[in-house]
Amino acid sequence: xxxxxxxxxxxxxxxxxxxxxxxxxxxxxxxxxxxxxxxxxxxxxxxxxxxxxxxxxxxxxxxxxxxxxxxxxxxxxxxxxxxxxxxxxxxxxxxxxxxxxxxxxxxxxxxxxxxxx
Amino acid sequence: xxxxxxxxxxxxxxxxxxxxxxxxxxxxxxxxxxxxxxxxxxxxxxxxxxxxxxxxxxxxxxxxxxxxxxxxxxxxxxxxxxxxxxxxxxxxxxxxxxxxxxxxxxxxxxxx
Numbered sequence: 393x394x395x396x397x398x399x400x401x402x403x404x405x406x407x408x409x410x411x412x413x414x415x416x417x418x419x420x421x422x423x424x425x426x427x428x429x430x431x432x433x434x435x436x437x438x439x440x441x442x443x444x445x446x447x448x449x450x451x452x453x454x455x456x457x458x459x460x461x462x463x464x465x466x467x468x469x470x471x472x473x474x475x476x477x478x479x480x481x482x483x484x485x486x487x488x489x490x491x492x493x494x495x496x497x498x499x500x501x502x503x504x505x506x507x508x509x
Numbered sequence: 510x511x512x513x514x515x516x517x518x519x520x521x522x523x524x525x526x527x528x529x530x531x532x533x534x535x536x537x538x539x540x541x542x543x544x545x546x547x548x549x550x551x552x553x554x555x556x557x558x559x560x561x562x563x564x565x566x567x568x569x570x571x572x573x574x575x576x577x578x579x580x581x582x583x584x585x586x587x588x589x590x591x592x593x594x595x596x597x598x599x600x601x602x603x604x605x606x607x608x609x610x611x612x613x614x615x616x617x618x619x620x621x
């Protein structure tokens with residue numbers, strides 16, 4: 393059974409930092425792209441970042457480029473999102489999402505990030 | 510960025526009756542590898558989303574066969590042949606053919 397278990401998140405002041413983690417199991421994590429997607433409060437979805445299986449190729453939404461860093465540890469089947477210089481508009485629920493069908497239909501359970509003074 | 514537009518935004522349906530949701534993309538979604546990465550998601554209130562359909566018409570494992578996807582080019586459709594109570598919630602189309610992934614606004618399916 394595929395599982396994506398997230399940790400991290402919380403309340404942070406503007407300009408602060410947070411790190412999200414996503415532990416994967418039930419599929420060959422190291423073979424596939426992985427992504428982070430944000431759902432703003434009462435809003436739709438915004439793709440944030442993706443990382444290729446090699447852990448080297450990464451891509452970001454323009455709004456987070458230079459502030460967020462996606463990474464992965466294939467030995468530990470874990471995906472990360474380091475978020476620096478956080479802004480109020482970064483507030484939302486962040487989901488870990490598999491980038492391939494083999495990763496199953498489920499997203500991570502979500503991590504609430506609230507940026508507020 | 511590719512803009513995804515869904516209609517309707519709300520769909521009240523009688524149990525056992527069909528429902529249909531349309532999704533239009535602002536440009537074609539055919540990837541350089543020939544595949545079309547048009548995906549449908551379902552989100553129940555208070556829960557994370559779950560994938561339903563991938564590459565226009567393929568159901569993920571565990572998705573009931575009352576769900577079907579179709580379309581080509583820039584026009585796509587999700588159909589529920591007979592709506593059940595567990596089908597309520599928000600449905601989104603999403604394109605993953607080009608970065609950034611982009612999503613439709615969502616269609617709320619509710620029981621009349």
